[in-house]
Amino acid sequence: MKGIIGKKIGMTSVFSPDGKQTAVTIIEAGPCVVTQVKTKETDGYTSLQLAFGDKKEKHTTAAEKNHFAKSNTSPKQFVKEFRNFSIEKALGESVTVDIFAEGDKVEVVGTSKGKGFQGVVKRHGFHGVGEQSHGQHDRQRAPGSLGNSSDASRVMKGVRMAGRMGGDRVKVKSLKVVKIFPEKNYILVSGSVPGHNGAIVYIQK
Template sequence: MPGIIGRKVGMTSIFGAEGENIACTVIEAGPCIVTQVKNVETDGYRAVQLAFGEKKEKNTSKPLLGHFKKANTTPKRDVVEFRDFRKEYDGMVELGKEIRVQDVFVEGDFLDAVGTSKGKGFQGVVKRHNFAGVGGQTHGQHNRLRAPGSMGNASFASRVPKGKRLAGRMGTDRVKVTNLKVVKIMPEQNLIVVSGSVPGHINATVILQK
């Protein structure tokens, strides 16, 4: 399989083979259900659609209820499509099949994690763009330490150019972290432990890709 959907549980640390302390993220990956298989003849491209997480039937639209019924499964919360998977996965992607974490990854693999970063709200330029501020407190600059400083043009143009780094909403961006090592897999609990940090808050949806 080209990947799997999971839920971020939290962070911990594991001692490596040489006694080093490795910061790790624990993810509940799967079980996922194959809800659609696309091919070149009918859809123009190859893809497999996976669904993860339970959802109440009353909160699911009728078109989605029929979509899940075709796969003979209950309504799911997250639906993700993995495009252009290799042909050797053809035997693993029948409609309605359950995909578990041990079917996709083994210990020692490297994967990419895709998620939505934590929202920070409206932030200033020092936190958002690592500005240094105006400088020291000499010459009466008692309240300018975290200010952006001069930013506009002189008489020509006489405006602030587009794309200028300013204060604004920070976070809630789609982030992809690459080359995370699979440290441990616990198939009984559907858990996978990867080295390093994964974007998102606790209980956030995470997409794990090969």
């Protein structure tokens, strides 16, 4: 596996030489600093810990400062561990978008947009209870009946109801790397990725 931490910039379109349009997401990926190297001998498994995004020293604890000082880097805001990294990197080295190539298939992990408390139509795709008839009114987006009356006398677990929606960890697989701009640390992947503009995402292959 190889991966990198990035920030979602937004979406745009790119056109191939034959005029085919592809919707892409722009991600500012890296440069990330290797802040810890774990090996099978010392930790039982192999991984690289990457850090991304500068952090003010006044918001950094003493333990974090000492940790980042070992790799000769300034305090970072986001830290992520990637197991079984396929490229050998030493402590303090940088990981950039060059680890990927155009045409690669990658996975992008992020946190979806939080939508607050939503009803069953938006949250689960319900259609409501039907038209206004037989005295019904304002029932188009209602959930309908929720449970049995006398037998169970309760609402069973797992019933789809209104509630908090969004803000979940989402992984999108098989996204194609359309283009890479190493000088700007930009990577363009096909389709959409979870999160708002400016959200932190993890790209891995």
